[in-house]
Amino acid sequence: MVRTLIAGNWKMNDAMAEVPQILSGLAADTRGADILICPPATLIAPLAEQARGTALAVGAQTCHGKDSGAHTGDLSATMLARAGASHVIVGHSERRADHGESDAIVAAQAAAARVAGLTPIICIGETLAERDSGQTLEVTARQLAGSLPDALDGGAFVVAYEPVWAIGTGRTPTPDQIGEVHGAIRVALAQRFGEAGEVAPVLYGGSMKPENASEILAIAHVNGGLIGGASLKARDFLAIYAAAAG
Ligand code: PGA
Numbered sequence: 001m002v003r004t005l006i007a008g009n010w011k012m013n014d015a016m017a018e019v020p021q022i023l024s025g026l027a028a029d030t031r032g033a034d035i036l037i038c039p040p041a042t043l044i045a046p047l048a049e050q051a052r053g054t055a056l057a058v059g060a061q062t063c064h065g066k067d068s069g070a071h072t073g074d075l076s077a078t079m080l081a082r083a084g085a086s087h088v089i090v091g092h093s094e095r096r097a098d099h100g101e102s103d104a105i106v107a108a109q110a111a112a113a114r115v116a117g118l119t120p121i122i123c124i125g126e127t128l129a130e131r132d133s134g135q136t137l138e139v140t141a142r143q144l145a146g147s148l149p150d151a152l153d154g155g156a157f158v159v160a161y162e163p164v165w166a167i168g169t170g171r172t173p174t175p176d177q178i179g180e181v182h183g184a185i186r187v188a189l190a191q192r193f194g195e196a197g198e199v200a201p202v203l204y205g206g207s208m209k210p211e212n213a214s215e216i217l218a219i220a221h222v223n224g225g226l227i228g229g230a231s232l233k234a235r236d237f238l239a240i241y242a243a244a245a246g
Helices: 016-025 041-051 077-083 093-098 103-115 128-132 136-147 175-193 195-199 210-217 234-245
Strands: 005-009 034-038 056-060 087-090 119-124 158-161 202-205 224-227
Touching: 005 087, 005 158, 005 202, 005 234, 016 041, 016 234, 034 087, 041 056, 041 077, 077 103, 087 103, 103 119, 103 136, 119 136, 128 136, 136 175, 158 175, 175 195, 175 202, 175 210, 210 224, 210 234, 224 234
Parallel strands: 005 034, 005 224, 034 056, 056 087, 087 119, 119 158, 158 202, 202 224
Antiparallel strands: none
8 A cells, every 4th residue: 555645845935834724724534645844954843843743744855865974064864853854855856956966866865864764755857858859768767776775675765756847837747648657667666676665655746736636646656746836835735635635
């Protein structure tokens, strides 16, 4: 059984004012789907404090691949776990583009997350040029192979398929295009990680919103969403969660 996960990625935005509404809107029975918010690192501890005793989990947006050392400005997975995070996004396309994070760096971050007891959410996705030249399956398979460390075997992890051209643009792939990539990811995960790969949620991300959530969440092998812009408004985020949990 793959659990459904609705994960909000606040990026470099502060939506703390929306949290009381999000918490009061969460259904008491959350067996249908898990819910997570990944705020900027300075907000992890206050958000975890507010979310204590509720169904809302808190995550980070990246971590370093090492546990300590001379890495000015970075945070280790252990530090994030101590601040109250249970998950960490790694390999988001904005990190890959802005900070030059390669598949190998992402794999080290995911391994560090596992060691610290965090569930890594590993992001992959093709650019528009790659999609237009018919390389989507090849690119996502290569990113998947390179960004997931062997250390994930037997542990909890999440994969997010986020086409770069769909992030923050209002454009989404067709259901067939999403289903094709998600199906390929599921096969590859099961082949490489066995049971852990069969139950790892595979999220879709990129311009997911209340208007398209039900359709996207109904696609085979889509086990939830990684939501940017629409996670900043309680009403929108709760509507997407309701579509998943319902
Ligand atoms: P978006 O971002 O929902 O604003 O497109 C998704 C993401 O980058 O995770």
